[in-house]
Amino acid sequence: MIQKKICLLGGFGVGKTSLVSRYVHSIFSDKYLTTLGVKIEKKAVTVEEKSVELIIWDLHGDDEFQKVNMSYLRGASGYLLVADGTRRHSIDTALMLHEAARRSIGNVPFILVVNKVDLADSWEIDPTALEHFGVPVVRTSAKSGEHVEDTFAALARAMSA
Amino acid sequence: MSDDLLKSLIPALDIAAFERRDDGSFGSIAPVPPWFTRLVADPAFPFLGHILEEANRFWLAGRPGVYEWGPVAEVDEAGAEFHYKVAAVTTAEARFLIFQLDRASDQIRRVMQTVRSRQLEVEQTGDASAARHAALRAVRIAADHVQEALGRVRGLGSEVTANRAVAELSASSEALLNAVRAADRPTGQSRA
Numbered sequence: 214m215i216q217k218k219i220c221l222l223g224g225f226g227v228g229k230t231s232l233v234s235r236y237v238h239s240i241f242s243d244k245y246l247t248t249l250g251v252k253i254e255k256k257a258v259t260v261e262e263k264s265v266e267l268i269i270w271d272l273h274g275d276d277e278f279q280k281v282n283m284s285y286l287r288g289a290s291g292y293l294l295v296a297d298g299t300r301r302h303s304i305d306t307a308l309m310l311h312e313a314a315r316r317s318i319g320n321v322p323f324i325l326v327v328n329k330v331d332l333a334d335s336w337e338i339d340p341t342a343l344e345h346f347g348v349p350v351v352r353t354s355a356k357s358g359e360h361v362e363d364t365f366a367a368l369a370r371a372m373s374a
Numbered sequence: 375m376s377d378d379l380l381k382s383l384i385p386a387l388d389i390a391a392f393e394r395r396d397d398g399s400f401g402s403i404a405p406v407p408p409w410f411t412r413l414v415a416d417p418a419f420p421f422l423g424h425i426l427e428e429a430n431r432f433w434l435a436g437r438p439g440v441y442e443w444g445p446v447a448e449v450d451e452a453g454a455e456f457h458y459k460v461a462a463v464t465t466a467e468a469r470f471l472i473f474q475l476d477r478a479s480d481q482i483r484r485v486m487q488t489v490r491s492r493q494l495e496v497e498q499t500g501d502a503s504a505a506r507h508a509a510l511r512a513v514r515i516a517a518d519h520v521q522e523a524l525g526r527v528r529g530l531g532s533e534v535t536a537n538r539a540v541a542e543l544s545a546s547s548e549a550l551l552n553a554v555r556a557a558d559r560p561t562g563q564s565r566a
Contacts, residue, residue: 245490245491247483247486249445249482251444252447252448253423268423278486288427
């Protein structure tokens, strides 16, 4: 079976681990549990009639105490940049990590994931403005599962193209 | 030290140690500790991905030394998170792949959890004084860890215990510094 490595990048508390839990285990918890280092999960999928095992690297959130070590990205075929729609600055963090990732591993497929669409009333980001970032964007909810499966599937397809 | 002693010592230190054979396979050099048995079913360690590729390059270079990765977070059967580190080792005689529980990272995570949880609350409520309260609480937690480790240093029985205590003290002091930085941050910066 072909293996493809995916990384999740973003600030702390944006829902990276929750997205992976929703996608891999179909579970969600409201309790925030911070990640230190990296969590590695696997999921077997079918991409264009080929069996692929996604190796999902859920990296710790980036902030002033814990900078993401870009060496974690080595060997990645693609990545998800995760932001929290209720915290505007998390988009800036995600885009900053995108630049760092591109410098580290070059141009590989990625998607900007703006999470917590279930809290759309509290968003600090105008959803219509997302299109202006010039990168592929999707709105998700790890809580409800909205667009979570689609997002990983879209990235897997882009990585296999 | 006899082989039998070594085989009892390695799992006692929560280490899973494998010799990397010339054909690329791995052979355990001592019984693996229970945490590792739960974690890894495939002895080819496919989940390591590029880590193994880098380890292979390191081993093929042939220079004696240690190359480390991690921490890697995992969840035990009770749902509690723990951390481990991975190291490739080259000696004059052989090449090894080592997995070791990383309790120091467990401690750092507890402090980071406190600081970040409260920072999220602050961002949601705009209550800047809560950030300082959270940071001070994190300082207290880290200080407790230092006190615990110091207690173990005072009752040292072996060099191994000493090394562990020193590692825990180092982690706790790093956590203390982080927490102090958070406490010193002007309240206006709590909302980035």
